[in-house]
Amino acid sequence: MPRFIRGIQTSAAPRPAMGLDPPDKPGDDGNGGAERHTMTTPHTFALRGRTLAFRDDPFRVGPDAAVETCDDGAVVIADGRILEVGQASNVLARHPGVEVDSYGPDALIMAGFVDSHAHYPQLEIIGSYGEQLLEWLEKYTFPTEIKYSDPQYARAGAETYLDGCLANGVTTASVFSATYPASVEALFEGALERGMRIVSGKNMMDRNCPEALRDTARSGYDQSKALIEKWHGRGRIVYAVTPRFAVTSTFEQMEAMGALCASILPR
Ligand SMILES: [Zn+2]
Numbered sequence: 552m553p554r555f556i557r558g559i560q561t562s563a564a565p566r567p568a569m570g571l572d573p574p575d576k577p578g579d580d581g582n583g584g585a586e587r588h589t590m591t592t593p594h595t596f597a598l599r600g601r602t603l604a605f606r607d608d609p610f611r612v613g614p615d616a617a618v619e620t621c622d623d624g625a626v627v628i629a630d631g632r633i634l635e636v637g638q639a640s641n642v643l644a645r646h647p648g649v650e651v652d653s654y655g656p657d658a659l660i661m662a663g664f665v666d667s668h669a670h671y672p673q674l675e676i677i678g679s680y681g682e683q684l685l686e687w688l689e690k691y692t693f694p695t696e697i698k699y700s701d702p703q704y705a706r707a708g709a710e711t712y713l714d715g716c717l718a719n720g721v722t723t724a725s726v727f728s729a730t731y732p733a734s735v736e737a738l739f740e741g742a743l744e745r746g747m748r749i750v751s752g753k754n755m756m757d758r759n760c761p762e763a764l765r766d767t768a769r770s771g772y773d774q775s776k777a778l779i780e781k782w783h784g785r786g787r788i789v790y791a792v793t794p795r796f797a798v799t800s801t802f803e804q805m806e807a808m809g810a811l812c813a814s815i816l817p818r
Pocket of ligand 1: 668669670727
């Protein structure tokens with residue numbers, strides 16, 4: 552069972568969805584602050600055990616050069632950011648007196664996994680009989696997603712999903728919510744508390760779905776914009792503008808989403 556040091560900013564932050572860059576944060580230099588912190592602070596500690604670190608792009612330098620493993624490695628963390636990873640003897644010598652949490656030889660200390668596509672409201676229909684996609688949506692998915700208009704129900708579902716991710720080593724995920732802004736807020740609130748990087752957005756559908764799940768080009772635009780302003784860049788949260796797919800979004804809705812993205816993207 553993986554254990555997690557929650558909210559640690561690793562050097563390999565995923566690309567923001569739709570090109571929306573979170574606002575720059577002080578001290579976020581894109582390499583985990585490794586160049587800035589050289590002094591051991593009271594909030595510094597180390598993990599010791601087998602480590603696996605990703606040093607470069609495997610497509611550019613080849614997999615062997617991109618990955619570094621140490622049988623006796625250490626990760627030094629200060630104020631929630633990784634300072635360095637490497638051979639324990641070398642790394643710990645540079646941080647004398649640092650508190651060390653040893654995991655022993657049977658553990659592997661590495662960055663969290665990234666799930667690039669999930670639907671958190673569908674957790675409770677996993678294993679439903681496999682129809683064709685459209686029948687599956689009508690029979691199982693849409694009736695389930697309607698329940699996520701209730702903020703409390705959504706919050707419970709979000710927590711089950713997020714805790715399930717952490718229990719399986721997933722610390723970053725791109726996740727569909729339901730059409731209701733409350734379903735997005737429930738997910739983001741839970742992610743913020745857990746220090747997870749979650750990419751999500753209000754689902755948009757203005758045709759071919761039950762009335763209770765339907766929005767319009769206008770309401771989809773307004774609700775998405777309000778959610779972006781409230782959530783994008785908070786903690787490790789990234790907002791994704793999320794029309795469900797062509798079957799459930801009119802051309803008018805897709806155009807409205809294009810206009811929303813164009814109004815936000817840097818020129
Ligand atoms: Zn999907």
